[in-house]
Amino acid sequence: MERLLKKCQIRNQLIRECMAECLGVYVLILFGCGSVAQVVTTEDKKGQYLSINLGFALGVTFGVFVSRGVSGAHLNPAVSLSLCVLGRHSWVKLPFYIFFQVLGAFLAAATVALQYYDAIQAYSGGDLTVTGPTATAGIFSTYPADYLSVWGGIVDQVIGTAALLLCVLALGDHRNSSIPHYLQPVLVGAAVLVIGISMGSNSGYALNPARDFGPRLFTYIAGWGSDVFKAGSSWWWVPIVAPCVGALLGTLIYELMVEVHHPSEQSQSQASCPEDRSDKVGVELEGVEADREKPT
């Protein structure tokens, strides 16, 4: 068996990374949208808003565990974009990453729809709608609250994604908190949890163009129809554009408030306690590790 599998080995680094990103986002959406499906179709009996927050948070954690050793686990076009702007990721790879992130989200939405097929039929009476009392499109992608203006939605997504990047960059900044790489997926999940708890009610904290657009595309094809693009005053483009702006804003804030002011590596390593550094060998390896850890 092991030998049979070995025959399928792919050595191309980009293909491996794209497959890892695809699987990572797949896991994220499978657990995230799955938890929404469970809450919606059981009418809050087997879950509540907190379980949706936990579903996306742990979805991110396991999405990162599945992919980080291969691709660095961006799982989010807005994160990939920020890393490109910071010069920590290649611009050439960006479109491939984005495509496979969206693909993973699309496939996961299809899987959730398959797993909850009977439940959605029973709940909605077979009528797949985007709005109304038995609407089920919200299982897959985000829609704004009734009171929210478009500008309010943009502000909401920009602040949310900026907060996400602030946390992610702090967790990956080895001169600030120096967290072991195996804890980072858990803590990134915790960041998504707290954002869902504190910024989820306005428009469902997409924070991620792939997380929102992939499943939306699926619902468009699978029977919910063009309403998925029309609802909420054509809300669909906000969770694509605003997270990119927010990610750049959050990056800028963290860089300007904390990261750029760190003393250079040399002076730092003399002042800091030796335990954090003792197992680092040289500057090149340090760089490799920083590269591998920051993208999370």
Next chain:
Amino acid sequence: MERLLKKCQIRNQLIRECMAECLGVYVLILFGCGSVAQVVTTEDKKGQYLSINLGFALGVTFGVFVSRGVSGAHLNPAVSLSLCVLGRHSWVKLPFYIFFQVLGAFLAAATVALQYYDAIQAYSGGDLTVTGPTATAGIFSTYPADYLSVWGGIVDQVIGTAALLLCVLALGDHRNSSIPHYLQPVLVGAAVLVIGISMGSNSGYALNPARDFGPRLFTYIAGWGSDVFKAGSSWWWVPIVAPCVGALLGTLIYELMVEVHHPSEQSQSQASCPEDRSDKVGVELEGVEADREKPT
């Protein structure tokens, strides 16, 4: 005392492993089914669906802590089967593992029934039923939701167990995430938590033939009668067969999407940062450790 205990020492490795698997599943079911009993008999006053999710998740965590040093903590016939197929566990041991896993679940169900005897009597009025308003069989084993077709149930269990194996294999893949062994029980518990949150409402996420069949056998003997096998259009065989299929599917997906494409150990160890590797002595020992850690 210590000396008295020493006299009982058993040196046979297989017996030790079987006892550890038995105790591990016992702990898992004791906490898992216990939390269902608490929610059912208090009519959601001292717990809710989330506490059932937490009960099974932490049940898995402590089940793994209790047994992993001895048997590798499969705690699930579907996991044991997958590891045999992957060549990481001996086929000869498989029937012993399965028997003691089911035995542990049976004994734990008996313990829960003993601990909640007064509560179940008070809640059900002394009438042990599988369906109806005061049904209590669902404390011990899983039954499908009313709307669920048999095919829907099979799909549900296959997807759920595949997701479990995907997470477990990613956590144990030391070339992907390289998690310290003492954190793996916690993270496997977190995987069970998120599956319960996102895939629990259709049919109670058994994901494990022993977890479902052991307690079902207990209820059959202890007074719930043959309804436990008839209910849900003879649902009982689905959580036995479908998890095995799902476990193999999840294994295949992870292997084909991530694990087989890792560069071989030698080329890897040059590229990666030294801190992850520095304390490994040689290839044989590495192998031993991988063997001990992956099965979780």
Next chain:
Amino acid sequence: MERLLKKCQIRNQLIRECMAECLGVYVLILFGCGSVAQVVTTEDKKGQYLSINLGFALGVTFGVFVSRGVSGAHLNPAVSLSLCVLGRHSWVKLPFYIFFQVLGAFLAAATVALQYYDAIQAYSGGDLTVTGPTATAGIFSTYPADYLSVWGGIVDQVIGTAALLLCVLALGDHRNSSIPHYLQPVLVGAAVLVIGISMGSNSGYALNPARDFGPRLFTYIAGWGSDVFKAGSSWWWVPIVAPCVGALLGTLIYELMVEVHHPSEQSQSQASCPEDRSDKVGVELEGVEADREKPT
């Protein structure tokens, strides 16, 4: 300031340990009973049963963090007793430990009563009762559910405390799971959480004679009167006696199912991966560490 404090230094090891046990149980009860007070006096508006579970779980975690470096953080007469029976703790110290554990619980109950004085007055209308619609004695110590027989209560407490010891011993067994000492307080807290979730509804999972008797004594003195000893068919002695029996039973099960069968240290250290052992210097020091870690 630092110098002023230094003058108060006590060098007697037993006094230091007793103070640490007292403070540890104080923290446990302060958070645990505090969370019950919050749920009761707000009528579930600012908390629910899960928050009580979390309160006791994190109370244990921080109680252990506060005291483990000094006394090993038993925090429970039943745990101290088991360790004496296993030969891992001195019988001479046992009465001192128990007295200071009960004292810590008593003082913490007084603190909770002080902090919630206005809330308890407002909730109960100034009438401190043990039973009835505005009973408040349950904030401090445990009372059985109406349906529970005395035998049912004894069984409940025996099983619960046995499960606790099973988990605690597995966490401390460095030949099984080898968990870093700084994670053990968190995982012991998780064990208390899952027991509260799965075994809390029958009689409030005291599991600890000091946790129950100290606050009960406080309520007796502070105005709830002799009802605190009469209620529940004189329930008060069950959470004192049954946890001791349960702790010994749990110890026996873990020892007989797992711990005594471990191969001896020497043969083990050859088979296991070197990373777990590399930082141990010799057998004596190993012993010291085992001694310090197991009692948790």
Next chain:
Amino acid sequence: MERLLKKCQIRNQLIRECMAECLGVYVLILFGCGSVAQVVTTEDKKGQYLSINLGFALGVTFGVFVSRGVSGAHLNPAVSLSLCVLGRHSWVKLPFYIFFQVLGAFLAAATVALQYYDAIQAYSGGDLTVTGPTATAGIFSTYPADYLSVWGGIVDQVIGTAALLLCVLALGDHRNSSIPHYLQPVLVGAAVLVIGISMGSNSGYALNPARDFGPRLFTYIAGWGSDVFKAGSSWWWVPIVAPCVGALLGTLIYELMVEVHHPSEQSQSQASCPEDRSDKVGVELEGVEADREKPT
């Protein structure tokens, strides 16, 4: 980009620390008050009291992660004060720390008001009030429960802050629990969680003058008017003064019950197991590390 950012580098240590404290408190309040806003404006539909507890707890965790490498992450004037009294922080820096902590809280309150602008308008009908059925001032700062007397409120805040300091000092006392620095932010967050669960209902567990006064000042300016200072019998000064008293009390209790009695470093290092110490180089570096870790 990286190079552009480098031009903005500030080398002054005090400015860097103030910016880090400001950003840390900003993150704390952004998540904390954000979670209250979500619960209030959705009328408990997308959150409940527990999610507020989690919001502040994880807000503290990420606030600490963002700032601890630079400033030690006090994030609380009462903590800064205690550390000055203990001689572990400079008195000269104290006013700067406090000013930037309050500033961070003020700016975060403004951000929450911006993000929840539409939601607050819809919930309150555009009428920003401090009391009454659609009061929204409680999103930003704390107000006492109706039943609470001023003395009761002072006692509540003193006990709560003392409990916080007890936990924080125990977590940072490397001769007691010796927790790796990267786990401390998570455990400090857990301490805030359990305090919110067990001491939150009387007056909202401010425990932090900056957390309460910064947002209160914002609400005063932003339209809630002078009621924010008058409500609750002029409650506003209690969460400023009482936490300072409580912090000193908690520090005193931990020092007198545990820390001052530790044997001196030399005798300790012989008795303890070598694994905790092996990577420390000398006394000066030890000192540096203690300095950096305790303030958390």
